[in-house]
Amino acid sequence: MAKKVVTMGEIMLRLSAPGFKRFSQSDSFDVVYGGGEANVAVSLANYGLDAHFVTKLPKHEIGQCAVDSLRKFGVQTDYIARGGDRVGIYFLENGASMRPSKVVYDRANSAIAEAEISDFDFDEIFKDAEWFHFTGITPALGEKAAQLTEEALKAAKRHGVTVSVDLNYRKKLWTPDQAKKVMTNLMQYVDVCIGNEEDAEKVLGFKPGHTDVTKGELELEGYKDIFKQMKEQFGFKYVVTTLRESHSASDNSWSALIYDGNEFYHSKRYDIRIVDRVGGGDSFAGGLIYGLISGRDFKQALEFAVGASALKHTIPGDFNLVSVEEVETLIKGDASGRVQR
Numbered sequence: 001m002a003k004k005v006v007t008m009g010e011i012m013l014r015l016s017a018p019g020f021k022r023f024s025q026s027d028s029f030d031v032v033y034g035g036g037e038a039n040v041a042v043s044l045a046n047y048g049l050d051a052h053f054v055t056k057l058p059k060h061e062i063g064q065c066a067v068d069s070l071r072k073f074g075v076q077t078d079y080i081a082r083g084g085d086r087v088g089i090y091f092l093e094n095g096a097s098m099r100p101s102k103v104v105y106d107r108a109n110s111a112i113a114e115a116e117i118s119d120f121d122f123d124e125i126f127k128d129a130e131w132f133h134f135t136g137i138t139p140a141l142g143e144k145a146a147q148l149t150e151e152a153l154k155a156a157k158r159h160g161v162t163v164s165v166d167l168n169y170r171k172k173l174w175t176p177d178q179a180k181k182v183m184t185n186l187m188q189y190v191d192v193c194i195g196n197e198e199d200a201e202k203v204l205g206f207k208p209g210h211t212d213v214t215k216g217e218l219e220l221e222g223y224k225d226i227f228k229q230m231k232e233q234f235g236f237k238y239v240v241t242t243l244r245e246s247h248s249a250s251d252n253s254w255s256a257l258i259y260d261g262n263e264f265y266h267s268k269r270y271d272i273r274i275v276d277r278v279g280g281g282d283s284f285a286g287g288l289i290y291g292l293i294s295g296r297d298f299k300q301a302l303e304f305a306v307g308a309s310a311l312k313h314t315i316p317g318d319f320n321l322v323s324v325e326e327v328e329t330l331i332k333g334d335a336s337g338r339v340q341r
Contacts, residue, residue, distance in 0.1 A: 003293055005044050005131040006079075006161075008054035008152055009037030009138040010112045011066045012088040014278075014318060020096045023104075029091070033069040034318020036135040036168055039279045042319040043286025043308065045074035049293070054125060054152070056081040056115040063087055063111070073319065081119040084111025092278060095249035101277065105172055113141040117148055122155030131293055132156040133285060135166040136203055139182050140173035146182050153189035162293075166285045167195035169202040176202040187234045192292070194240045194285055200226050220257065220266060227259040237261075238298060242284050242309070243269075250274055254310050256284065258302045265299045268331070270310040276317065283312035283320035287327065307331040 015029035037053065044051040053075050057063035059082045066087055067077050088107030095101035107113070126132065132152070139146035156163055165186070169179055183203045187193070200206040206226040227239040238260055245253035255269040287308030291301025307330045312320040 002048055002050040003131070004050040004052065004129045005041075005133070005289065005293065006052045006054060006125060006129050006156075007037035007041045007044075007133045008149070009035055009135060010088055010107070010110060010141065011035040011038040011053070011055055011057070011070070012090050012107060012110075013062065013066065014090055014092055016092040016094065020094050023091065023093050023102075032317040032319075033066045034279060035088075036137050036166065036282050037133060038070060038075075039282035039318050039320065040133050040166075040286040040289070041070065041075045042073045042321075043283055044290060045076075046321065047286075047290045047294075047324050049290065050076065052076040052079055052125070052129075054079045054120065056084055056111040056119055058082070058084050058087060058111050073321070079120065079125050081115060083119070084114050086110050088113075094276065097248050097250050100249050103172075103278075107141075110141070112138075113145050115144065115148055117151050120148075120152075122152055123158070125152075126155050126159040126161055129156070129159060129161050131164065131289055132161045133164045133166075133289060135168040135282075136179065136183055136199070137168050137170055137173065139186065140170055140179065150186060150189075153186060157189055162191050163189050164192035164194065164285065164289060165190045166281060167193070167199035167203045168281065169195075169199045171202075179203045180205055187236075190234065191237045192240065192288070193230060193234070193236045193238070194242075194281075194288065196241050196244070196281075197223070200230070200241070204230065206230060220264075223257055224259070224264050227257075227264070231259065231261055238292075240288060240302070242281060242306075244280075252277070252313070254280075254306065254313070256302055256306045258298055260298050265302060267302050267306040270306065272310050272313045275314045277313055279318040279320060280309050280312055282318070284309035286320060290324075303331050304328075 017026040041051045041053040088110035091104040093102040139149045287305030291304040
């Protein structure tokens with residue numbers, strides 16, 4: 001039987017300006033659904049796990065469209081509560097070359113932000129589960145969402161579930177002080193912590209050495225120093241970061257670093273031409289969870305995660321629609337992009 005994994009958060013309606021148009025040029029939008037934890041659930045379902053997504057969505061047709069978008073890719077939706085008034089929306093303008101992508105949120109008072117703890121039976125949700133994943137986006141939605149997240153974490157720990165977090169700081173949702181207050185408390189429940197240099201600083205107060213992603217440079221020693229501090233303070237089993245060297249909105253280099261308390265491991269590095277970078281971090285988290293839960297050692301798991309997320313950057317939409325076999329082909333060395341016949 002496939003291993004049961006649970007993710008919880010907000011799934012939103014994404015309205016994208018077609019192609020590389022600016023918002024002001026667009027008289028229509030492309031529609032997809034996505035959101036941090038939903039994206040991870042889709043990855044895990046694609047890899048053959050029993051993936052469950054927990055959220056609250058309105059009973060109306062747009063809420064049902066969001067549910068259906070998950071079902072299409074095999075995500076279990078039995079634990080989704082129905083009710084509330086609205087589905088969160090975000091607008092995306094895709095960047096190119098030196099022009100960055102832009103996101104505008106319209107997600108205040110969404111159903112999950114207003115959800116009550118009583119909407120969910122967390123003991124049932126985590127029964128027989130092996131893994132729970134959440135991000136720093138969910139508790140940033142408001143006090144209710146932060147309380148809901150902690151209640152879920154307590155239940156996960158009661159059931160002996162491994163917990164991962166992607167710190168995912170979003171400055172449009174809360175301040176660093178708010179993030180530190182809430183997230184530092186939640187770290188007591190976490191086994192695997194994922195976050196980039198901004199997340200480590202803004203969410204938990206750790207700052208790397210001389211890394212500046214806008215200059216396309218990496219300073220790994222700075223990360224190693226932070227990772228040691230984070231493991232010492234919170235007792236994480238693994239501390240992990242993606243390493244994005246941003247040469248432009250179209251071209252990035254992509255790798256990752258993991259620390260298990262004894263050894264640092266830096267993955268293979270990929271040079272990627274970006275089709276859609278939204279969901280890149282989520283695809284990394286999904287790949288890492290799959291790698292670890294499927295019995296790979298932490299180095300192999302990291303290579304799987306980096307390969308999976310490199311591929312995601314080539315796929316439009318939030319979801320990473322790749323198979324285990326496709327990821328394994330890439331990490332074994334075939335990055336040619338030749339037609340498969």
